[in-house]
Amino acid sequence: MAATALGLDSHHDAHAQHGSQSWVRRHIFSTDHKVIGINYMITGFVFFIIAGLLAEAMRLNLAQPGSKVLAPDVFNQFSTVHGSAMIFLFTIPFLVGGFGNYLMPLMIGAGDVAFPRLNLISYLLFPPGGIIMFAGFLFGGAAQAGWTSYPPISTQTPFGLSHDYGQICWLLSVIVVGVSSTITAINFLVTMVNMRAPGMSWFRLPLFVWAMLVTVILTLVVTPALAGGLSVQLMQILFGAPFFEPSKGGNVLLWQHMFWFYSHPAVYIMILPAMGIVSEIIPVFSRKPIFGYKAIAYSTMAIGLLAFLVWAHHMFTSGVQPWLEVYFMITTMIIAVPTGIKVFSWVATLFEGKLRLDAPLLFALGFVSTFTLGGITGIMLASVPVDLHEHGTYFLVAHLHYVLFGGSVFGIFSGIYMWWPKVTGRMLNERLSKLHFWCMYIFFNTTFFPMHIVGLLGMPRRVADYDPQFGIWNLFISLSAFVLGASFLIFMYNAANSLVHGEKAPPNPWGGRTLEWATASPPPHGNFATVPVITSLPYDYTLPAPYFGVPDDTVHLPASPTHE
Amino acid sequence: MNLARVSAILVVIFVVVSAWIIVTPLTGALPEATDHAQSIDFLFKFMLVASVAVFLIVQGFLLYFCLHYRRRKDEPEDALGSDIHGNTRLEIVWSVIPVIFLIVLTAMSFKVYVDIVAIPKQAYIINVQASQFQWECDHPKYGITEVGTCHMPLGEVTVRLHAHDVIHSFWVPEFRVKQDAVPGYPTEMHFKTIRVGQYRLICAEFCGVGHPEMYAKLFVMSQKDFAAWVKQQQQANSGSAPTTNLSFSKDIEPIFTAHCAACHIATHLANLDLGTYQGLLKGGNIVSGPIIKAGNHKGSVLWQITGTTGPYPGGNRMPLGGPYLSTAELAKITAWIDQGAKNN
């Protein structure tokens, strides 16, 4: 069997002891990037479910005007923790810590990351960091100033409490997961720069690796900047240091600059890996190379660079100087260009393909569809005059969900469906997978599209209640949201079933042309028995398998997809 | 069904939808109540039409390719797609066209924005104080304060925003503009109302548990109606306004103690001592001589430097950095000076 040929190799003496290691050592305290990647994904998914339930509770409250399902401060806590958990405890860890850890070393032909023990430390910081955020609920109330945590509302002690423990928990939590992220970024950057297989030059990198490269550079530079801001707010809350207190020389707008300097690049940290995943899936399921590989690579770099220059477009109504607003409008408009190039390239890849409309491709195309819409509303928001009306309304809520849910979450699911066989060694049920896709796509749109309209008509955001004129819209949105939430049960059932009863997965069920498919499903420790030597571009379908070029042809793997 | 046919269908859909967008007034649902609203709506419609085009192109071709190029059942499992890596000309076209479009859009936005931030030569000034969770509107010209409502005349208006506690945001959807009220950092917005009516002033920046309820009724009135309203308010207020027979020690000194002590009683910054009446006569470094001119509030440095409208002697309004004196306090200072600025 192919797995045996590539199987446990003698290079890694430590692994000879594996039979005697406990389950905990092997599955929780392992330094193997694949185990760590899976752990990130499982932990991240748990937070996804919890944060999703918070949103459903909010939608229950918002289903009717005047509803008192949630007390106003509880609603605000749910809204804050929903956003914060989705961003810091799901999207970023799942994409970077999860997919990045699992796939990146495989795709570059490495045996593991540069610092495996540091990798484990990164992961071990994640669950406690997340739990601290939720601990606020036990101490009189979680943070309730929104995920953006603007002072003075965030430094104001909520009515009825002696201290804002919830906010302190929030700050500590984000600092801890930020440290975890930064360590991961260092690890990944060194890995990608230094541990690529022979022959894998920069322009032979798979596009997912390009995405990870730019993502971790962004992470490395901006996450510490956020840590600075968070510490400063913590100093004010704990010790009264008046950084944001105008009467003592502080400045309220300061926080917004420090926060958004991180948080805007953060949205690219969340979308670039998802775009990388989509760039991997579309060529495989079209059975042809990606269209415009270099353009996509350069666009990724351009987006990374521009990410640093646009942050104050979140502050157009804050009282920032007009000339500065014009500058940020211009840079924000510019960033639409590389994004558009990618979208057009993905669609063009489908041209003259031999498309297999399986779940991974459906989710990837769903991403293209919804992310494009989110990008379009982003351009609208980039125009300062239009933003003056749309900022702080449900139009913005719609935009952000189109790019973060329609973008990152669809991207995540397309990756899950694509690499499930590789990671678990089992296949998912294709019909259930397609059902999940259609439910998620349809009900995602019915939930979030109407939000554009109510926002334009005058519904502000972060409200537990609203003017009765928006009642019917909100009812429709809430009902859609419930169905959308329920659709995840399809996936969870499919996943559980696959792990127990699923068909065994071959090494390359989809006929991919990147290195992770040149090893067993799942790959053994050390990933590759012999170091692969790269001799061609990625996505090269003119080559018969084995892909890229392996030193000798003793390994014969199926050239075509064997799974229907 | 080929590429040309599909393109033709997309073009038809685009033309139909765009025509509908252009022709349908947005004003049905949300009337345009300011001049800015008109230009912003135009800009928005332009962007909407362009968005339809982009979306149709991307989604249209995506759907078409999915249907047209899918592997049919009778084709072999390992059938490949065409070995296309790119098309330089096409890639240049689809890079350049968006750039041109975005330049046009940015230029159009810039023009509208310049109008929005332009400071009008003459405008009716309203001071808005936002707090948790109400809107208080001061009319400095008439000395009227209203809470929970805001009346303004048709025409150029300047709103000066202050926040007492946390960040709030002044938003009237029919006006199409909003501006944050930031503690410690006064902000301004300028617009010209063009439509009489009753609107809702909404807080658009999360400010706590009362945020969803932080509304005020905003009335745009014709000049005549507004004048009538002002008269009515003044008559109603005159009985309660405590600005007759003011005493320095009872009415003015407390103001100094509350707002000026740190810099001008505990220390004497700029050489000004507000701890004693003599200090007012001695004055300080900014303007030499007394800071009060009996009977003439407009000529008194004290009135000039604390009031809502500049220019401010020395360049900064007092108290330095805010929070500034309330309308009632300013009214007291004005009245006391006009009553002779006596040391009583």
Next chain:
Amino acid sequence: MSAGSAVVPTHKKAQTNTGLSNGFLGIMCFLTSEMALFGSLIFMYLYVRRAAPVWPPLIPGLAHGVHQYYERFNWPLPTVNTVVLLSSGVTMHFAYQALRRGNVRRTLVLLVVTIILGVAFLGGQAYEYKHLHDVAFSAQTYGSTFFLLTGLHGAHVTGGVIFLLTVLIGTLKGKFHQGNDMVFHAATLYWHFVDAVWVVLFALFYITVPIS
């Protein structure tokens, strides 16, 4: 070692794409993140300073006649402290060079001197903090920014001293030597970084504050 050769760290040599070791790249990435951290806090300081109507800000309610601030920072102490810290950077540099040349005794002597100078710097900082009477952390932002930035730097120096002690022990035990100098090199780079940050903070807090 020939004087003109390129300084390529001779760490555990795996075949890396760049020729530089993973450890070296790792420490450089780590220092980048540290620069970002200090950078954001320095931005914060500059922003607060620029945006405040008056700098240093006034302390509300202070008794009549009391000077608002500590009589301008005593020039001698911080300047001496700066010289001490920068000197420790020089000794550290030569300590590392000595290790690479295989002169373990010289390495140890210079390393010990570096550690002593580092501790002296911390002592100087502690002394200064103790004697800053009117610069409060929470009364106004002048104190807050000063203590936060110099405090964070001090924490980094402390961490650096601990790192150096670890390296000292390792060198004494023979763990770090000419053929295995990655950790020593990392400590040197970290120490230089801490010096560089101090130069910036010194310029921002001591040299450029208007004397009111």
